[in-house]
Amino acid sequence: MVPRAADDTVGLVGLLAQRGDYLESIADGVTEKRALVDAHDASRSTVDRAVRQLADAGLVDRTHGEVALTTTGRLALDAYTTFRNRVTGIDDANDVLDGVDDADDLDVRLFENATVVEAAHTPQKPMDEVADVIRTATEVRVLAPLVLPSHVEIYRDRVNENALAADVVVTQAVLDELVTNHQDTIETFVGSDDAALSFTNDDLPYGLVLASLDDRDVVLVVCGTGPVAGVLRNDTPDAVAWAADRFASARETATRLG
Template sequence: MADDGRRIEDIALSREQVLRAVVLEAHSKRELTEVVESSRSTVDRAIRELLDVGLVTQRDGRYEATLAGECALEAVEAFHERMQQVSSARGVLGCLPPDTPLDSAFLDGADVYTTMPEMPDGVIQRLFESIEGACHLRGVAPAVLSGHLKPFYDAAKASDADVEMVLDSDVLDQLIAAPSTRDIFLSQLTDDRITISRGNVPFSFGLWITETEVGVVVYTDTGIRGVIVNDTDTAYSWAERRFEELSADASEITMDGIELDE
């Protein structure tokens, strides 16, 4: 059965032009050579293969797609779309380890924003735009770039959003220890609308969730490589599962639990 499925897949991909033509309209072989702009021998082979796997049928000297053929063409088009999405995201995804728990379905319908050399921090503005329009923001941070901490806080305050963040323990300790970020972090911690929890973030990408979209931030050793944004139900389900799993094991941070060096 698996071999049959692979054969249908191979034929549907290799004979896509002819299959698409007969899905749109029944044709004779002579008409097909004109429609797909190919030789009669090539069309003959294509029709023979499509007939053999049940994707095309013959009626009164004309060839038309079966229901299986129509479904096969839809599958081929979905495959092309998925591959285009992978191609668009490959520069960003290439910065993540192979075992990264990023569901490939997250790419379906996603927009990918890649850092440009002339504007190395430009893509992070896409995150701030998402935050500025939010009433409720949830996020996960395995890393924090100090230069983005205040703009993040300002964007959240501007929208008066309720914020729930899970920070990796090492990142949280660094924010508290560094004079350049300590005051900003403590300001966030004393804000009634912001909840910050300490946890073990087992992946290297950042994650945010608002009412309208979810996004992933991909880091490099020197900054941000890009962001991927999606608003589909599938993307939401995946992102919410990740956030809830981490939140369940995280501990909320309060001022009483912070030790500051004098």
């Protein structure tokens, strides 16, 4: 098979954007042209044109009035759906990402099927989202570039109750504030077999909470190291894998207290 030229590939992406809904219908089992007419509330001529375009691009086969995805069509639809979901997630997160500087390691996987909790109209809502997760988690791995006193108290109390295993990495500035204002929390972490508190000299451009709940793992990215602009929440396996790698990288070079 001759590879597509660059212009042809651009054309294929455009076709997927224009006719991707037809591919989705066919993938879902709507394979007769008459059924496609009904499913898309379109004229027969419009459906014929769409199917012809998809067939010419090698995305579908036509046989006796029915249409089926080719292997190329299935793979192209999967790739386009992933691309569309990620771009949609990035666009939805645009305002909260304004609170993140120099975060070159943020991964596109984080944005696919993510939930965005903005602080613009309800400043406390993102922090409540994080607090609710901390209260219900059995284990957390955390990167903390700022001190949120209400969250510090939740960590301290749940570790004291032996209800939470916590591995927390903070910046030097956060550690200094904990020493000044939250010495009891430091003592709790240092004295617990199920908790660890470490500090790093590296900058943390965003906060990260990777939490294990009863039925799943969830990732929270806190955008903003001053005023919090919002929180991204995602529990997809790809997002969890990224968060685990990101935490492990920071933890490896951090210094543990105690």
